[in-house]
Amino acid sequence: MAMISASAGIRRYRWKELGLLIIPFMILLLEMIQLPIAQYYVSQINSSQQKISFTTSLLPHLNTLTPILGLVILLLIVNVLLSFTFPKADQMLLPLVGLMSGIGVIMATRLGLSPSVGDPNLGTRQLVWVMVGLIVCMITLFSLRNMGWLRRYKYTWALLGIILVGLTLGNALRVRNLDSPTHDQLNFGPLNLQPSELLKIFIVVFFAAYLSENIDVMSESNIRIGSFRLPIPPLRQFGPIATMLGLSLLLFLGVRELGLALLIYGIFLSMMYLGSGKIIYVVEGLLVFFVLGFIGYKLFSYVQNRFAAVSIDVVHWQNWTQQTIDFAHNGALQIVQGLIALSSGGILGAGLGLGHPGFVPVVQSDMIFTALGEEFGLAGLFGLIGIYLLILYRGYRIAIEASDPFNQLLAAGLTSIFAIQALIIIAGNMKFLPLTGIPLPFLSYGGSSIIANYIIVGILLRISHNTAMQREGLA
Amino acid sequence: MTLDVFLLILRLLFIVLLYLFLMQVVIAILRDLRKTAANNADGFTGKAAPVVGHLIVVDSGPSSILPGTRFNLLPQTTIGRGPTCDIQLTDNFISGEHTRMWYRNGTWYVQDAGSTNGTYLNNQPAREPLPARFGDIVQVGFIRFKLAQ
Numbered sequence: 001m002a003m004i005s006a007s008a009g010i011r012r013y014r015w016k017e018l019g020l021l022i023i024p025f026m027i028l029l030l031e032m033i034q035l036p037i038a039q040y041y042v043s044q045i046n047s048s049q050q051k052i053s054f055t056t057s058l059l060p061h062l063n064t065l066t067p068i069l070g071l072v073i074l075l076l077i078v079n080v081l082l083s084f085t086f087p088k089a090d091q092m093l094l095p096l097v098g099l100m101s102g103i104g105v106i107m108a109t110r111l112g113l114s115p116s117v118g119d120p121n122l123g124t125r126q127l128v129w130v131m132v133g134l135i136v137c138m139i140t141l142f143s144l145r146n147m148g149w150l151r152r153y154k155y156t157w158a159l160l161g162i163i164l165v166g167l168t169l170g171n172a173l174r175v176r177n178l179d180s181p182t183h184d185q186l187n188f189g190p191l192n193l194q195p196s197e198l199l200k201i202f203i204v205v206f207f208a209a210y211l212s213e214n215i216d217v218m219s220e221s222n223i224r225i226g227s228f229r230l231p232i233p234p235l236r237q238f239g240p241i242a243t244m245l246g247l248s249l250l251l252f253l254g255v256r257e258l259g260l261a262l263l264i265y266g267i268f269l270s271m272m273y274l275g276s277g278k279i280i281y282v283v284e285g286l287l288v289f290f291v292l293g294f295i296g297y298k299l300f301s302y303v304q305n306r307f308a309a310v311s312i313d314v315v316h317w318q319n320w321t322q323q324t325i326d327f328a329h330n331g332a333l334q335i336v337q338g339l340i341a342l343s344s345g346g347i348l349g350a351g352l353g354l355g356h357p358g359f360v361p362v363v364q365s366d367m368i369f370t371a372l373g374e375e376f377g378l379a380g381l382f383g384l385i386g387i388y389l390l391i392l393y394r395g396y397r398i399a400i401e402a403s404d405p406f407n408q409l410l411a412a413g414l415t416s417i418f419a420i421q422a423l424i425i426i427a428g429n430m431k432f433l434p435l436t437g438i439p440l441p442f443l444s445y446g447g448s449s450i451i452a453n454y455i456i457v458g459i460l461l462r463i464s465h466n467t468a469m470q471r472e473g474l475a
Numbered sequence: 476m477t478l479d480v481f482l483l484i485l486r487l488l489f490i491v492l493l494y495l496f497l498m499q500v501v502i503a504i505l506r507d508l509r510k511t512a513a514n515n516a517d518g519f520t521g522k523a524a525p526v527v528g529h530l531i532v533v534d535s536g537p538s539s540i541l542p543g544t545r546f547n548l549l550p551q552t553t554i555g556r557g558p559t560c561d562i563q564l565t566d567n568f569i570s571g572e573h574t575r576m577w578y579r580n581g582t583w584y585v586q587d588a589g590s591t592n593g594t595y596l597n598n599q600p601a602r603e604p605l606p607a608r609f610g611d612i613v614q615v616g617f618i619r620f621k622l623a624q
Contacts, residue, residue: 016503020496023492023499027492030485030489030492037485040478041478052477052478053478054477054478092504095496212589213589215571216571217591351486354482376489380493383494390497390500390501390504393504404575404588405588
């Protein structure tokens with residue numbers, strides 16, 4: 001009897017996940033070894049002119065590797081825990097997400113050492129956040145015993161999110177420092193939390209719950225002119241969604257959080273499409289968006305500034321007028337410096353610790369993509385975007401396989417958060433879209449974003465586990 | 476070996492490992508997809524899932540289904556108006572996917588699948604999974620069935 005259960009345990013063990021974790025561990029250790037050597041190289045190249053030869057004494061001590069080894073061990077613990085508690089959960093998400101946040105930790109360590117950021121504890125703090133995030137992910141998995149709980153209290157979740165953000169923003173308005181980059185944070189002693197990160201999850205839960213309950217009604221319009229049905233959703237069912245959407249958009253636009261407003265609107269459009277299956281809603285939504293965007297552009301000067309940075313022509317910098325040069329030193333400094341960093345990376349990159357990402361303002365959070373591009377090059381960026389694509393693929397696959405409309409919409413909506421967020425900030429960094437300050441999922445420095453992302457991963461894992469259990473008739 | 480050569484090797488190693496990892500995940504995904512495809516093919520060509528119960532129409536409500544009609548129940552059955560449902564009922568008061576029923580450890584479970592007009596087991600709303608015995612009355616929208624062996 002004991003032998004049978006032991007062999008069943010071995011068969012149930014998440015070997016695929018363990019196998020997929022090996023290369024991420026090698027990558028993280030490799031980068032952690034490279035960082036101090038690169039540091040030494042940079043310090044020597046400035047003082048002496050002759051070539052420095054490599055000796056094994058340059059290899060870092062084991063204790064400099066401790067932080068990343070801690071992450072590796074925690075990922076292994078999560079692997080073992082999942083095998084015993086949720087053996088059927090998706091096996092590819094954890095390695096993908098673990099590698100991404102590991103690279104995020106290494107990049108934060110590296111940027112903390114650069115003089116312009118000047119915060120040697122940046123990497124340690126990011127590491128702590130990732131570890132807290134992994135624990136929160138496990139807590140999410142355990143506490144979502146009943147998914148109906150999320151669905152039933154949908155209005156509570158949505159209102160909770162709105163109130164949290166409203167309080168923070170009210171605070172920011174009171175002290176009137178809308179221009180400071182931290183105006184959307186809630187301070188609990190030493191912790192700076194950004195409730196807006198949680199709001200995006202609450203909004204998706206609300207949309208998924210509401211749309212799944214009205215899935216039949218939403219796809220049929222009830223407003224007619226003669227025999228022609230207007231292609232808009234039925235107003236009575238659309239009302240609550242429009243209210244939530246309007247409230248969150250007003251909150252973000254009121255305090256100039258263009259990126260988050262864009263994210264929420266993108267989630268709204270994709271979930272309306274997923275819920276109703278009607279592309280016409282998306283087209284209408286985009287039309288409304290362009291009209292509103294145009295009005296916003298005419299009304300607010302800060303929107304105009306963001307667009308002016310997009311129209312700047314960096315390639316022909318020799319032809320710049322004095323006015324453009326001034327602009328590139330003030331309003332468009334981030335974009336221009338970011339593009340210079342990306343181009344200096346080339347195809348293979350400068351190598352971790354060997355570039356100069358410190359010239360880009362706020363490089364550790366909003367502009368992390370340019371730092372990655374400078375040090376890992378185009379090849380590295382393609383690899384990282386490939387990992388994003390695989391995370392999205394797994395997320396949407398979990399959504400397709402889920403058993404009921406609520407879980408499907410929830411999984412797809414949560415995955416869309418990653419997709420839209422990465423799209424907005426990468427396009428912003430590369431001057432395709434106006435730059436807006438939202439974090440790059442898993443890679444940017446920032447505790448709230450890491451924890452919110454791990455909550456999403458936890459929900460996705462739970463949905464995939466539930467689906468597999470139901471399919472085998474065990475639930 | 477000079478230090479810059481060593482650093483170049485480390486840099487190339489990083490990129491190689493990154494793409495190896497991507498390849499490994501893609502291979503795992505492909506294997507997964509093949510397995511799913513094989514399972515689906517089995518489902519179509521192999522023998523059909525066993526019938527473990529029946530639903531007999533007791534009261535057809537506003538619909539045109541004749542009372543006494545028998546529907547076969549598979550171990551996992553979905554009821555609704557949509558084309559993907561195992562039991563398709565054309566009635567205006569039935570949602571796209573209305574009710575889910577599944578058979579586990581000798582007991583039937585009934586749960587509403589987020590319908591507009593609700594599912595009831597012996598007049599109890601079945602928002603959560605409810606265990607059903609043979610002879611119980613399952614009401615889908617306004618149509619009433621008896622669960623039979």
